[in-house]
Amino acid sequence: MTTQKDLFNSVKxxxxxxxxxxxxxxxALTGMPKDSGHFRAExxxxxxxxxxxxxxxxxxxxILTDLEKDSASLDELGQLVLRKARKDFDMTGNIPEQDFVDxxxxxxxxxxxxxxxxxxxxxxIYQPYLExxxxxxxxxxxxxxxxxxxxxxxLLNQYEPGLTVAxxxxxxxxxxxxxxxxxxxxxxxxxxxxxxFLSRRVTKEQQRTYAMDAAQRLGYNLDKGRLDDTIxxxxxxxxxxxxxxxxxxxxxxxxxxxxxxxxxxxxxxxxQNVDSKYDDLRSVLPISMSIHESQSLFNxxxxxxxxxxxxxxxPKLQSIVAPTLNDISFDQFYxxxxxxxxxxxxxxxxxxTYPLHxxxxxxxxxxxxNDHIDVADLPALWNKxxxxxxxxxxxxxxxxxxxxxxxxxxSFGYFPSYALGHLYAAQFRATMTKTLDFKNIFESGDxxxxxxxxxxxxxxxxxxVDPNEILEQATGEALNPQYWLDFVTRLYSYYN
Amino acid sequence: MTTQKDLFNSVKxxxxxxxxxxxxxxxALTGMPKDSGHFRAExxxxxxxxxxxxxxxxxxxxILTDLEKDSASLDELGQLVLRKARKDFDMTGNIPEQDFVDxxxxxxxxxxxxxxxxxxxxxxIYQPYLExxxxxxxxxxxxxxxxxxxxxxxLLNQYEPGLTVAxxxxxxxxxxxxxxxxxxxxxxxxxxxxxxFLSRRVTKEQQRTYAMDAAQRLGYNLDKGRLDDTIxxxxxxxxxxxxxxxxxxxxxxxxxxxxxxxxxxxxxxxxQNVDSKYDDLRSVLPISMSIHESQSLFNxxxxxxxxxxxxxxxPKLQSIVAPTLNDISFDQFYxxxxxxxxxxxxxxxxxxTYPLHxxxxxxxxxxxxNDHIDVADLPALWNKxxxxxxxxxxxxxxxxxxxxxxxxxxSFGYFPSYALGHLYAAQFRATMTKTLDFKNIFESGDxxxxxxxxxxxxxxxxxxVDPNEILEQATGEALNPQYWLDFVTRLYSYYN
Numbered sequence: 001m002t003t004q005k006d007l008f009n010s011v012k013x014x015x016x017x018x019x020x021x022x023x024x025x026x027x028a029l030t031g032m033p034k035d036s037g038h039f040r041a042e043x044x045x046x047x048x049x050x051x052x053x054x055x056x057x058x059x060x061x062x063i064l065t066d067l068e069k070d071s072a073s074l075d076e077l078g079q080l081v082l083r084k085a086r087k088d089f090d091m092t093g094n095i096p097e098q099d100f101v102d103x104x105x106x107x108x109x110x111x112x113x114x115x116x117x118x119x120x121x122x123x124x125i126y127q128p129y130l131e132x133x134x135x136x137x138x139x140x141x142x143x144x145x146x147x148x149x150x151x152x153x154x155l156l157n158q159y160e161p162g163l164t165v166a167x168x169x170x171x172x173x174x175x176x177x178x179x180x181x182x183x184x185x186x187x188x189x190x191x192x193x194x195x196x197f198l199s200r201r202v203t204k205e206q207q208r209t210y211a212m213d214a215a216q217r218l219g220y221n222l223d224k225g226r227l228d229d230t231i232x233x234x235x236x237x238x239x240x241x242x243x244x245x246x247x248x249x250x251x252x253x254x255x256x257x258x259x260x261x262x263x264x265x266x267x268x269x270x271x272q273n274v275d276s277k278y279d280d281l282r283s284v285l286p287i288s289m290s291i292h293e294s295q296s297l298f299n300x301x302x303x304x305x306x307x308x309x310x311x312x313x314x315p316k317l318q319s320i321v322a323p324t325l326n327d328i329s330f331d332q333f334y335x336x337x338x339x340x341x342x343x344x345x346x347x348x349x350x351x352x353t354y355p356l357h358x359x360x361x362x363x364x365x366x367x368x369x370n371d372h373i374d375v376a377d378l379p380a381l382w383n384k385x386x387x388x389x390x391x392x393x394x395x396x397x398x399x400x401x402x403x404x405x406x407x408x409x410x411s412f413g414y415f416p417s418y419a420l421g422h423l424y425a426a427q428f429r430a431t432m433t434k435t436l437d438f439k440n441i442f443e444s445g446d447x448x449x450x451x452x453x454x455x456x457x458x459x460x461x462x463x464x465v466d467p468n469e470i471l472e473q474a475t476g477e478a479l480n481p482q483y484w485l486d487f488v489t490r491l492y493s494y495y496n
Numbered sequence: 497m498t499t500q501k502d503l504f505n506s507v508k509x510x511x512x513x514x515x516x517x518x519x520x521x522x523x524a525l526t527g528m529p530k531d532s533g534h535f536r537a538e539x540x541x542x543x544x545x546x547x548x549x550x551x552x553x554x555x556x557x558x559i560l561t562d563l564e565k566d567s568a569s570l571d572e573l574g575q576l577v578l579r580k581a582r583k584d585f586d587m588t589g590n591i592p593e594q595d596f597v598d599x600x601x602x603x604x605x606x607x608x609x610x611x612x613x614x615x616x617x618x619x620x621i622y623q624p625y626l627e628x629x630x631x632x633x634x635x636x637x638x639x640x641x642x643x644x645x646x647x648x649x650x651l652l653n654q655y656e657p658g659l660t661v662a663x664x665x666x667x668x669x670x671x672x673x674x675x676x677x678x679x680x681x682x683x684x685x686x687x688x689x690x691x692x693f694l695s696r697r698v699t700k701e702q703q704r705t706y707a708m709d710a711a712q713r714l715g716y717n718l719d720k721g722r723l724d725d726t727i728x729x730x731x732x733x734x735x736x737x738x739x740x741x742x743x744x745x746x747x748x749x750x751x752x753x754x755x756x757x758x759x760x761x762x763x764x765x766x767x768q769n770v771d772s773k774y775d776d777l778r779s780v781l782p783i784s785m786s787i788h789e790s791q792s793l794f795n796x797x798x799x800x801x802x803x804x805x806x807x808x809x810x811p812k813l814q815s816i817v818a819p820t821l822n823d824i825s826f827d828q829f830y831x832x833x834x835x836x837x838x839x840x841x842x843x844x845x846x847x848x849t850y851p852l853h854x855x856x857x858x859x860x861x862x863x864x865x866n867d868h869i870d871v872a873d874l875p876a877l878w879n880k881x882x883x884x885x886x887x888x889x890x891x892x893x894x895x896x897x898x899x900x901x902x903x904x905x906x907s908f909g910y911f912p913s914y915a916l917g918h919l920y921a922a923q924f925r926a927t928m929t930k931t932l933d934f935k936n937i938f939e940s941g942d943x944x945x946x947x948x949x950x951x952x953x954x955x956x957x958x959x960x961v962d963p964n965e966i967l968e969q970a971t972g973e974a975l976n977p978q979y980w981l982d983f984v985t986r987l988y989s990y991y992n
Contacts, residue, residue, distance in 0.1 A: 013542070016538065016539055016542045019535070019539055020516055020520070020539060020543070023519065023520065023523060024516070024519065027519060027523070031722050032722075032738065033718070033719060033720050033721050033722055033737060033738045033739075033740070034719045034720075035717075035719045035720045035737040035738075036720065036734070036735060036737035036738035038737070039515070039734065039735040039737055039738060039775075040738075042512065043512055043515055043516060046509070046512045047516070221531075222529070223529060223530045223531045224529050224530075224531045224532065225529050226527050226528075226529055238532070238535065239532060239535040241529060241531040241532035241534070241535055242528065242529045242531075242532035242535060242536075243529075244529070279535075
């Protein structure tokens with residue numbers, strides 16, 4: 001007789017395999033020897049095959065079918081896991097196994113060739129792999145599709161349940177027009193801000209010391225994490241006691257690593273504080289991208305750009321980099337810190353222009369999957385949109401379409417989550433500030449009330465509760481982009 | 497019908513799983529977050545279970561049985577793989593699966609507690625895990641035993657085919673008496689050598705720069721490897737294009753990392769240069785410990801202690817660490833470099849006293865498995881032998897019995913391979929110098945003739961040829977400890 005224990009054992013095996021895959025993925029990006037990509041592709045292909053078998057094989061199928069007949073025998077967690085495992089089953093179970101395995105191998109290779117294309121500053125090296133990935137997804141979409149209106153809706157849905165092109169078009173229109181209005185106002189009123197101190201040389205060691213101290217003050221636990229160097233920063237969690245972050249360094253731009261580390265540590269915080277009862281079940285209870293991103297952005301923007309944080313933190317930073325910033329007053333610093341300016345690179349964008357980078361990617365992805373644009377034409381489309389929205393002339397592929405690893409990893413429909421993350425983060429903040437005085441908290445030196453609020457209202461649930469539910473439970477309201485527009489308007493009022 | 501292809505596919509799966517295990521093992525020792533040991537133990541247990549199933553399950557059993565009936569259908573490589581896979585099968589297949597899995601988990605935990613015991617300088621923290629490991633091995637030995645005379649012979653045999661206590665006692669007696677005679681002679685004739693320059697401060701970066709340059713001149717390929725920091729240095733090869741090394745640093749003892757890196761790079765060289773035809777079959781063709789060690793020691797001792805190497809390399813070292821060694825002449829340097837002195841730590845021992853450290857471990861292991869000494873008494877026995885052979889009073893566990901990770905990894909019977917490695921290395925060198933002029937080669941700046949000799953006579957065979965065969969093919973003679981005694985006598989004649 002099939003019991004909840006059988007389901008949990010099967011999901012635990014999937015979780016163990018996912019942890020192994022995560023380790024391999026982390027390693028491939030943090031210093032795996034260059035020549036070994038071909039061996040690693042075989043390892044990753046093998047792991048993907050095993051994962052596929054565990055999550056879609058006959059054993060899982062029988063467990064699901066048996067338990068669905070008798071779901072009253074399961075406790076609440078068991079019923080949740082059953083629903084989620086069924087959803088996964090239907091997602092991958094419809095893809096022929098060989099296709100799935102080949103797709104995983106392609107992703108592994110594509111990430112290698114993306115890195116090589118970056119080195120050569122040549123999209124053409126990467127293009128054939130991107131075409132392959134898109135080709136696979138175009139074949140998979142009809143197998144995944146249920147009642148979604150457009151092919152791209154199918155991809156959006158995978159990252160954010162219920163998200164559609166129709167909804168996003170509306171939200172993004174509101175956000176785009178809000179940003180445009182605000183940017184005009186800033187341009188009109190802007191006093192001349194001198195942010196040249198941001199290019200002063202701060203050593204990697206000084207940056208690391210300050211940023212990791214700050215990340216730990218916000219609760220990131222280094223006994224459950226580590227920091228490495230990569231081209232594109234990320235957080236990879238094997239489990240709640242192993243949530244690793246990475247960063248990129250530029251000794252002439254300390255803001256990048258400081259905010260980048262706060263950002264990735266925000267992701268790490270989430271993973272480190274999920275309730276232990278989900279430990280073995282992580283693989284079918286992944287945390288949604290949007291809510292994950294809301295927590296990295298909470299660190300980076302809601303805290304890392306706020307005045308009340310920097311009033312307290314700036315002297316600490318000054319002291320670590322001394323004497324480099326001794327002559328810069330707090331007001332000069334904070335004005336420079338907020339300086340808004342169109343940038344080529346998404347990860348270097350300020351909080352105001354950031355959503356425009358996302359909207360560009362969103363529109364390109366829509367064009368790929370709904371309008372079947374030729375992959376060879378993507379750099380031109382990319383560059384055209386950067387000109388249109390940000391008034392920037394993209395000089396080359398490295399500065400343009402080669403900047404993100406996401407597509408090489410098969411992640412289409414993922415970018416909008418970053419924008420949703422901004423909106424969620426602002427809505428959480430608006431609720432928190434009703435009961436928590438951020439200014440007093442930072443001044444006290446004990447940042448734990450913020451940590452505790454986030455843990456009890458958000459992190460503990462992991463992926464067991466859908467993001468929109470978490471948002472509504474915590475804030476008493478559905479998603480409302482106005483909180484974000486209000487936040488950035490207030491942030492940049494400092495600038496006028 | 498079962499074919500060679502079935503066997504090779506099954507062995508390939510075992511090889512893939514071994515690569516994953518190797519990655520996990522490397523990661524656990526190079527910065528895995530401290531709190532995550534319990535999760536990692538589950539992962540390692542799972543991988544061990546899968547490896548056990550692949551190498552001893554019904555599928556493998558049937559393949560072996562079928563092919564053994566019709567071994568003429570296999571090509572030469574197929575027949576070799578069949579023999580080796582059968583040997584593995586008989587080795588692990590006799591152990592109950594649950595025991596095997598539990599043993600692997602225990603090893604994973606023991607390595608954690610070994611590290612914790614080191615931090616606390618307290619053997620007692622580690623002792624229960626060591627007891628468990630020894631307990632498992634004592635239960636396994638009767639299951640492995642064929643015609644071996646003593647229980648410890650069974651363990652020796654696993655690392656070095658045909659090695660026995662009887663043979664080792666003879667070899668080690670010859671070596672021990674040779675060392676004793678030589679040490680007396682050195683003590684009598686020793687001019688007062690000032691090696692205090694070895695404690696001058698050389699930064700980690702300077703050490704890294706010099707040692708990695710030198711390792712690469714000897715052929716270690718960083719596109720197929722990397723260097724990390726660990727407490728106990730090691731080399732871990734996932735595959736021939738991913739042979740990673742680690743080192744320990746002491747800014748007041750640059751000799752340690754320089755020789756340590758040359759040593760580990762010697763292991764890496766071997767792995768990087770195995771013939772690609774064995775790529776998928778590595779798991780049943782592991783390289784024997786003794787021959788592996790002969791190549792690390794070749795780098796470290798046969799080259800890294802030799803005068804002809806340092807005549808050329810010393811100016812390079814001087815220039816990288818300048819001005820730290822500017823006032824030390826070559827003669828002063830080389831005398832200091834060779835300085836022989838009893839040390840507490842095996843990995844810091846000079847080439848002359850090193851075998852005594854091994855002989856101590858050998859005798860303790862013999863006492864554990866053949867004479868059933870109590871595990872609680874090991875530190876006392878350890879300390880007694882260090883007094884007897886090296887005239888050293890071991891002050892604490894950290895300096896004594898806690899220095900090696902090997903036992904925590906279940907490796908008993910392995911240490912003698914280090915001593916055999918010394919003997920093999922000297923015998924290889926004696927043969928090489930008949931046709932290669934080391935002095936000219938180093939002076940030319942092109943060290944490749946040494947690389948090519950080692951590759952064609954040793955490395956290419958990987959684990960496909962037994963060490964004694966490689967030795968005899970390459971040198972025309974069976975193992976003869978006299979080559980090593982001649983080498984160290986000549987080395988230390990410089991000292992008189």
